[in-house]
Amino acid sequence: MQEFSSGIYYGRSVNKVYNQEFIIDRRFKIVKELGHGAYGIVCSAKYDDGESHQQTGSSHSTSDGSYVAIKKITNIFSKKILCKRALRELKLLQFFRGHKNITCLYDLDIIPNPMTGEFNEIYLYEELMECDMHQIIRSGQPLTDSHYQSFIYQILCGLKYIHSADVLHRDLKPGNLLVNADCELKICDFGLARGFSENPDENNGFMTEYVATRWYRAPEIMLSFTNYTKAIDIWSVGCILAELLGSKPIFRGKDYVDQLNQILMILGTPPEETLTKIGSQRAQNYVRSLPFMQKINYSEIFPSANPLALDLLERMLTLDPYKRISVEDALNHKYLEIWHDPKDEPECQIKFDFKSFENFDEIDDMKQLIINEVKNFREFVRKPIEEQQQIQLQLQLQKKEEQQAEQYYQDDILQTNMTNDLEKDYPRPQELNDFAYLEQSNPEYYRLEEDLVYGLDGNIHFN
Known part of the structure; x- marks a missing residue:
């Protein structure tokens, strides 16, 4: 040794x-x-x-x-x-x-x-802990539907506790989920976490440092929805469930425009009521300019998956965050029925006080x-x-x-990109090569990319 x-x-x-x-x-x-x-x-x-x-x-x-x-x-x-x-x-x-x-x-x-x-x-x-979920998925070791149920249930139990303290994790991904030999799962890495208030006015500007890995990033952040909710973490859990089912990330955009394209290819053209919630006019115009896209059924993408898993996935990967399933309802979903025990799913009894140090x-x-x-x-x-x-x-x-209302302060922006290693592991789907309606050589492409990266913080620009 x-x-x-x-x-x-x-x-x-x-x-x-x-x-x-x-x-x-x-x-x-x-x-x-x-x-x-x-x-x-x-x-x-x-x-x-x-x-x-x-x-x-x-x-x-x-x-x-x-x-x-x-x-x-x-x-x-x-x-x-x-x-x-x-x-x-x-x-x-x-x-x-x-x-x-x-x-x-x-x-x-x-x-x-x-x-x-x-x-x-x-x-x-x-x-x-022996490893993280990214290593497990990458290893190719066989996993069963029981593994998927257990992992998603444990993520949601931890997330329920986190959300009940009015904390958003903001960086849920397989690499931040630790697993041991007994398949016990622990959420880690709270460096990007921030507070959340039910009062929308108190959340203004608090997402400036939201740099969750692009492939797991909630679309409302890119599309500048008028308010952010706990649903941003649920989207990430949905991406993780899809990755377990398919053994690779479901949305693998090479940049933020491409990420949006991949999401829309599967979820389809959003309805008008969702389109009107897009805060970035440039992003809204771009989505409206795309040809109509029919939603793809998850059963076509994951033909051997448990139908109940696909139903939960459908409810998690909903484009409109206000229609996305909550962590409490997800725990009550029939897919997790064998694990669900309200007595074993506690809430945090106090709210975390961000204001004691964020300023x-x-x-x-x-x-x-x-x-x-x-x-x-x-x-x-x-x-x-x-x-x-x-x-x-x-x-x-x-x-x-x-306990008092949280006050939130802006931080510096640090853009996080996926590593070249991951890009090689999960190459870009061929069908997307014909999907780019904006060429990268077009200056408008980069203006749109900037909007999608910064979301509501559109007043901050690339250097």
Whole structure:
């Protein structure tokens, strides 16, 4: 087995992972490198201290010999948007801690420079899951309808809890759904999550950072519908269900115009009542300029699928968000009847308070908030379990009394594109080559693309 440890630093072991320093609690031994990217590294690690965590009052809700995933988030203070995302991730993982279908955060750590006291990375100790749903689908391993039912049910259970706290995940996709060997599923990655209010006026402008991966992005965002709702996450779940049924993404646009084309090819020409809700005049004109398209039955696309699965899919992938099925009604759908148990589908008892940090835009201010979050969480998880439960109960009661309307603030825009790797895995359908009524060489194509990317935030333009 590869040896990772190379030294000791303030009670922590110093390891080399992907040629970077990876400094962790020395009671943990790194087992395997799980992945890395521009802003982080993830490893699996085994706890080995000779005593149970519960006896020592340690932070990790597991016993000796258990495994965790340790994530190092790097460069968090290099850009405001990265700092804000890290802050959201920390706060929401703590807030949703304990729900069976949301990844569990065990501990946090920051490693300051001994000379300057500065830091630019955070370590998250989380529940270890074997893989994500994207890896499962890509592997080609056989899945049954029972697997699809179980996965969609678990996603909806987690989403119900998230939505009941007036939080939108905004980036649901197979890569953000973790799965273990027992097919237990956990939702992860809350860096793009934002608040939601039943009052439409309070949601204005709050989607400027909505950059969910294009293939799972709700059409009302591209088409600038006058208001955004929790239905944006339901659309993503529908895309995930379709991907399970077909073993590939259902809408695979090479850009946002093409994404809209692919959606309309399957869903058909929208009725007039839906067309009039399109806020972007350019997008509305484009849709009206297209020839009439007949809706394609999902049974033609997925001929071997359970008809009940297709009925649920139909209700999730509805172009008009106001007619899209809710998470509660989806859980009640007959396709999930074998799993559905209202007693096992809790709602969050309090609303998440975004306004406590979303209005902080300076990196130094957000850095201090992150320090406070790490300090408070480390203190909390090191208390006895009974005391933790009592503290949580007191906080819930306090927040219920103080709950007020959320205020939302705009963030910088960061456009997310699918990787070239994914484009190669899922090539563009041949029939779409004849569908582009606007040539890419036409300047109007890029003006339309801009509208679809930014949705209601049409006042923001490409540099």
